[in-house]
Amino acid sequence: YSLCRQAGSMDPLARYEPLLDDFEAFVDALHRPLPTTVRVNTIKTEPSRAIQALESDGLSIHQRDWNPNVLEIDTEKPGNTWPYVHGWIHGQEEVSTIPPRIVDPKPGEIVWAAAAAPGGKATQLAALMDESGLVLANDDNLGRLSALRANADRLGVTSMAVTNQDARIFSTREFDFDTVDRALVDAPCTCEGTFRKSPDALDGTGPDASASMAAIQRDILERAVAMTKSGGTVVYSTCTFAPEENEGVVDEVITETDSRIVPFEIALDHDPGITEWNGQTYDETLEDTKRLYPHRNDTGGFYVAKLEIL
Numbered sequence: 001y002s003l004c005r006q007a008g009s010m011d012p013l014a015r016y017e018p019l020l021d022d023f024e025a026f027v028d029a030l031h032r033p034l035p036t037t038v039r040v041n042t043i044k045t046e047p048s049r050a051i052q053a054l055e056s057d058g059l060s061i062h063q064r065d066w067n068p069n070v071l072e073i074d075t076e077k078p079g080n081t082w083p084y085v086h087g088w089i090h091g092q093e094e095v096s097t098i099p100p101r102i103v104d105p106k107p108g109e110i111v112w113a114a115a116a117a118p119g120g121k122a123t124q125l126a127a128l129m130d131e132s133g134l135v136l137a138n139d140d141n142l143g144r145l146s147a148l149r150a151n152a153d154r155l156g157v158t159s160m161a162v163t164n165q166d167a168r169i170f171s172t173r174e175f176d177f178d179t180v181d182r183a184l185v186d187a188p189c190t191c192e193g194t195f196r197k198s199p200d201a202l203d204g205t206g207p208d209a210s211a212s213m214a215a216i217q218r219d220i221l222e223r224a225v226a227m228t229k230s231g232g233t234v235v236y237s238t239c240t241f242a243p244e245e246n247e248g249v250v251d252e253v254i255t256e257t258d259s260r261i262v263p264f265e266i267a268l269d270h271d272p273g274i275t276e277w278n279g280q281t282y283d284e285t286l287e288d289t290k291r292l293y294p295h296r297n298d299t300g301g302f303y304v305a306k307l308e309i310l
Helices: 014-019 023-030 047-056 094-103 120-128 142-154 207-227 247-256 284-288
Strands: 037-040 061-063 070-073 089-091 110-113 134-138 160-163 180-186 228-238 259-261 290-292 302-309
Touching: 014 023, 047 061, 047 070, 070 094, 089 120, 094 120, 094 180, 094 228, 094 302, 110 120, 120 134, 120 142, 120 160, 120 180, 142 160, 180 207, 207 228, 207 247, 228 247, 247 259, 247 284, 247 302, 259 284
Parallel strands: 110 134, 110 180, 134 160, 180 228
Antiparallel strands: 037 070, 037 089, 061 070, 228 302, 259 302, 290 302
16 A cells, blocks of 8 residues: 555545644655564563563664663564563554553552453553452453453463453443443554554545444443543543544543543653544543654554543
8 A cells, every 4th residue: 555645635644634744754654664662571570681581582672761661672573582472572562552551550450451452451551550450351352352361371461351242331240340440442443553564554444434433432432431430540542543533532422421631641752632623623621632643753653542530
């Protein structure tokens, strides 16, 4: 797939040119290979040991300043390394490690991961909680749950319960609790931000696809808000650029539920959320959400919002 650089074309990303003063740099970044990054699994080891092990295999490592648990390695197949096989590292895109950190789970808490497979973020939540508490890892795709279980086993996660439900109508009837302390809705989306590693990611995307996806995303996020206790945190994230799936979804949910957007900080360069798109206005607090573009930090694309339950 070759991205056209003319905004008036049928290129599905051309409609985002009004959002970026440096649209050409955005397009150029999409044509460059995505760096290979892994997350150090602190359940089993620490960054220094993981680095030493990878270097002993002849690999060059670049540790990220903003998060010492994120390593860039000079191989496209980290799964072939022995630290991966033994669960010391997990292949995870750099911006993908941000949402669990914004959830900021504490040891002993109950955290719901609404769409958890194949498990990168859910297992990261368990590591952040020092394996104390419960990560309720759900996915409606039974086939993908096998990958989630395999990753949890390899990474030594024991504080996780895996469920197979439609997140829009998720029930805790099988557990002895009705609410959770925090939730992560890493929502199914049109995945435009993954183009650098998946050249077919733009197939079938566009306003109609985003509008259809937004209805599902909104229902999942509303369920997360309803399940989370007062004062708790819900983080919403996608790997797409579409405002319909990002700010549009969050705006509807905070309007219809007892929740509000709260500011948060991240060390990576980012753009604020937008408050207007195609003639539609969103709540001004949407500026406190974050857009991460590929050309800002040499990553994939992501969107993150943090909500507090009232």
